[in-house]
Amino acid sequence: NAGVMQNPRHLVRRRGQEARLRCSPMKGHSHVYWYRQLPEEGLKFMVYLQKENIIDESGMPKERFSAEFPKEGPSILRIQQVVRGDSAAYFCASSLDLGGRGNEQFFGPGTRLTVL
């Protein structure tokens, strides 16, 4: 059973370009979460999605950032007009559901975004 897949693993963009980060959850998982890890910091929640629905985007910056989880295909985190401050590791996690108690979130390897 493959784990959470993220690609690309490393992404370099120049200021003003767009960054697209992809996440395929574990098989059977329908809940996806995105977290951002800034240098020397822990992970911070960004957004929680289920298929075709954004459930909670309270951790997303108000501008330039968007996320989707379509019916078919991976979840996408999109950053428009990137700035140097967007340089970070972006982790995707998935879980089976919220019905069971304490379902852990399984994390992907992350995408390390560098903005030049």
Place this chain on the structure above:
Amino acid sequence: AQSVAQPEDQVNVAEGNPLTVKCTYSVSGNPYLFWYVQYPNRGLQFLLKYITGDNLVKGSYGFEAEFNKSQTSFHLKKPSALVSDSALYFCAVRDPNDYKLSFGAGTTVTVRA
């Protein structure tokens, strides 16, 4: 609001010695607590979790953690550390009524041979 504190940025131990990584938390109600480990340029790997029941939780790679409600702590322990345990360790908490994990800033563990 929920939060986690890992008071030590770094922990250094000799191989074969006991390893403890400290974590305290703040959450309303009964917490769900987790430990993750991150190796260089890798994602987070789940180590163990506390949901309910026995306060001593056993996890992967010989790690265990003890939930202490009165001290609001969830320290990670290993009786005999290995050089391969050198990594970045994160404690995380989740309110049972929420889905967001709140992470501590992480503790870098270095085990010297």
